[in-house]
Amino acid sequence: MYSIGPLTVAPGERAEGLIPVGTSSYGVQLGIPLVVVNGTQDGPVLCVDAGVHGDEYDGQEAVRRILADTDPAGLRGTLVGIPCMNTPAFEAAARTSGLDHLNLNRIFPGDAEGSYSQRLAAAFVEQVVPAVDALVDLHTGGTFGEIAPLVILQGGYEDLATDLALAAGHELVWKGGTWGGTVRHPTLAAGKPAITIEAGGGTYRESTVELHVHSVRTIMRRLGMTDGGAEPRDSCTTVSGTFARSTTGGFYLGHAEPGESCKEGDLIARITDHYGNTLEEVRAPRDGIVLWVRRMRTVRPGDEVVIFGEVQGAIRP
Ligand SMILES: [Zn+2]
Incomplete structure (x- = not known):
């Protein structure tokens, strides 16, 4: 059995559910939507998230597509999808949540006593990070701009995350900004490889969805979760x-x-x-x-x- 948040998933099964974070003013439970596909054989637990920024749509659809197309019978390990981490930001069609206007990707590990975004970050750190072995965080350039396909590999964690970064398949590797508080940081601090993949933006494009899907599938093969070759790039430009x-x-x-x-x-x-x-x-x-x-x-x-x-x-x- 595999357990994460409110879900317990038997080998060969799939499940979906919400990690509760807070209640809206109209009494609806808000939280982190999860989709889990538990393979029939042992292997790593890979978490793929999107929608940390609510106006970055392509990764959200990519997560749903990857989870829907993954057959538990052919999977070694477990795939955890978070299609939309920051649902209030998605509803606002904005980068940040309308509830507290915080940039979720700067406030990890969050605060369980804080505002909604801070509680969300704390719930992720408490319930998701311990339950996964690696994290791929999908972004785009947002509504306001477009970014070249690239991987963000946090400087200082090269030993931990370089293999994952090369498996993503993009030529450019950005060694992360000087800022902390991204979803990568608590995951890397827990000793687990974590990367962010950026592509597209400006608007939703099928080609960007497919780019994200392709990167995650290659990473899954590289981790031995599915069959097929996944030789990493020979080199990347940092x-x-x-x-x-x-x-x-x-x-x-x-x-x-x-x-x-x-x-x-x-x-x-x-x-x-x-x-x-x-x-x-x-x-x-x-x-x-x-x-x-x-x-x-x-x-x-x-x-x-x-x-x-x-x-x-x-x-x-
Ligand atoms: Zn983003």
């Missing part, structure tokens, strides 16, 4: 990420696409006023790769307009 914020409001015009290589000084984006006058130019601060670009045309002062990646080196298994 990048750091710096955020460019606009000093002015205006209309965003992009001159580079996510994943595009740039030379120092290349024009990445322009912000114009309503008359077409250029108010600001965003240029590559050095040679590197454009990781994320804005898709939302409205720019307000201080908004993110570009995430730029400087090439650090390569990882080879």
Whole structure:
């Protein structure tokens, strides 16, 4: 038997249910939706989550698709899917929850006595982390922007998570930001490999769903959960990420696409006023790769307009 949160699942069975986090003002139980497929043979427990940011849709559909298409009879170990971690944010069609406006991906391990997002993070740490062996966290660039397909491998945890990162199959590896509090952090701190996979955004696309599905399936083969080859990439390019914020409001015009290589000084984006006058130019601060670009045309002062990646080196298994 496999147990996680409120679910106990026999070998060869599947189940779904909610880890309770709190009750809405109209008396409905809110929480973390879980789908579990328990294989007939022993193996690792892989958790795949999406919807930490409510406006990142492609991963949410990818999780549902992977779980629906996984046959427990052919599975070694257990697959745990969290299709939408942050349901209040999803309902708000927003990155953050309308209940407390906190960015869930900055507040782990949370606080069981705190606001809804803090309780949600604490429930994940208490009930999901101990019940899984590895975590794949699916994101997109969000409603406001689009990101190049890449893996976030938290710096300092290379020994633990590099194999998972290479199995995801993307060329670019971002060694994580300087910030903590992501869903990766408590999982890695518990000694379990955890990565974030980013792709797409701006809108929902089937091609991004398929990209996420493909990465997770390859990781499952790499972990020995399903049959088939899953040789990791020969090498990946590691990048750091710096955020460019606009000093002015205006209309965003992009001159580079996510994943595009740039030379120092290349024009990445322009912000114009309503008359077409250029108010600001965003240029590559050095040679590197454009990781994320804005898709939302409205720019307000201080908004993110570009995430730029400087090439650090390569990882080879
Ligand atoms: Zn995200």
